Amino acid sequence: MSFKLFNLLVQASVWTIGISAISIGLGFLIALGLSAALLSGKAFYRRPAQFFISFFRGVPLLVQLLLIYNLLPFIGLNVPSIVAAIIGMSLCTAAYQAENLRGGFKSVPRGLIEAADMVGFTPSQLFLRIKVPIALRLTFPALVNEAIMILKSSSLVSVVGIVEITRMAQDLASSTYMPIEIFSSAALIYLVICWSVALAGRYGERALPGVAK
Amino acid sequence: MTLPAISVRNLVKRFGQTPVLQDIDLDIPEGKVSCLIGPSGSGKSTLLRCLAFLEEATEGMITVNGEALGFFENARGERERLPSTQIRAVRAQIGMVFQQFNLWPHMTALGNVSEALKTVHKVPRKEAEERAMAQLKKVGLENRAGHYPAQLSGGQQQRVAIARALALSPKIMLFDEPTSALDPELTGEVLTVMRDLAADGMTMVVVSHEIGFAATIGHQISFLDQGRLVLTGAPADVFAKPRHPRLEQFLDTYLDRGASMLA
């Protein structure tokens, strides 16, 4: 297999990484809201969040992507397929991240919240300055895992026509009749990306401020 | 006779059906050290947490320098909850030091002390950090400003926690068993800081197992047992023999914890 083919796969990985990174980021923001709703005392907020999470964790990502890809034009939103892909992946990872964050928020020691209460934090200051940073530290390893899951799951956006690593590999394999070389190379690229994220995660965890060295 | 810094009237606290505090009447004198002592489960920590409004009393009133804390009696004589902004305003006069320090793990010592100045009081960053540094200096930790809580000893963490409370210039400092979570050799440094604070004339309420500290530094000793305030007075009176039988019994169990000096 030529260097040129391999290079095409590497170039396609920009899409894999880009879509995954954006989805993780958007998913995190959605998950923040969802987890707050999950921890809310009011069923009015909690129930819809539970419903959302149950659905997005209960349906295969492939089916979700097909659903959103076909649903958006139906409700009059003619957006490029990349947008549909990112929406689908973001909602899916949000459901998983919300469960993690809920656990993280519940594990923030009560005393740390009382200490903030005593110095006069408003609820929103308490949330942003104390609860979120601490919950984030507690759930950081789970977040890294989720990022790796999403990187791998992003291979499914190939079905809606986005030429990321998997789709590029499929196209190259059918035009060159070298599926073993092509798909192995694709696997290798995924490995390098996933292992890098895992490594960075482990380093990042140790570098987080306030973690005992 | 000046107005008491805190006054507690007819305070009752129940967790569900279980009464934890009953009919507490207590005045905390200004500029003095008041100690709450008593066996575990006597309700002394709960009382302190009520003074900080971390627990809401089931009945009764608390006033801080004349202002109602949390609840007030309306025109019809009913107990009514104050809006949370007002609660925060009254609470701003109170600093709290916890048994478990409760330093925020993601901020340095300096961050912990300056955080509320910056976030709550909108003090510019540079000024907030200067003021925080001055407080750290006061507790002897200016050279640990950049350390995270996990890098500090328990005694150092508790001193940072004291600095954090002092940074907001409270009129009253509450201490909830500030040395109970510390190894014995580390209690000294925290008690020293508290002694200095008392010498400066800070109004302090201390829940402590350190009977020796209470007897030597305290101006007023309150002894609680089974949710009731058994007696309150100057240490010389409270500890004078013949003692109240329940206090005598309590001191017997604590003879090895600094109470021996009273024997």
Add this chain to the structure above:
Amino acid sequence: MMFDPGVILKHLPEIISGTGVTLALWIAGMVLGMFIGFVVATLRRYGGVMVDIPLGLVVEVLRGTPFLIQIFLVYYGGPFVGISLDPIPCGLLGLSIYAAAYYSEIFRAGYGAVPHGHVEAAECLGFSRLQVIRRILLPEMALIVLPPSVNLSVILLKESAVLSIITVPELTTTVSAIGSQEYAFLEAIFLLAVIYWVIVEAAARLGRFAESRFSTYRFSTP
């Protein structure tokens, strides 16, 4: 826009058959994966470094690459090395190997979580290694590995939808084909989502029930 119920009724046999294929592949993949995963974990624990390192590498490769790529490699690459598999056996093989990698990690953690003293106690009583595994480690591990296994099983069920891409006639393939045929693709995908949701919820509930039943038997750790 709601699906004409008549259409569902008309295609009910196909939907049932697709569901059957999904369930069969899922259960077979789970059982095979669990078995291979257990063997791998056991070999890695007792086989020495020369077994542990290569097997560990294989597991990491399988866990670090998308299932879809693994399937493509077997399905499209297989014929070039003389392994031509039909979609169903290919899907089953792929699902089992994928599952095995994750199950092996679950069992490995399970081995690690059994207090070493329990094994030592059995060894002192003269148990052989196999007896220790069968009589001590496995029963104690069961409780530890149950929750992550339930989790993984649900993941596998959802991953099996990916097999539609290599035309395995399972649920996703069947229902989306009906959708195209009836010009009601969106409705079909909705139906598909609901079917999966119901199966996943049922599986998760069953798993939680098993966990609660199992947890009555627990062991004390020092």
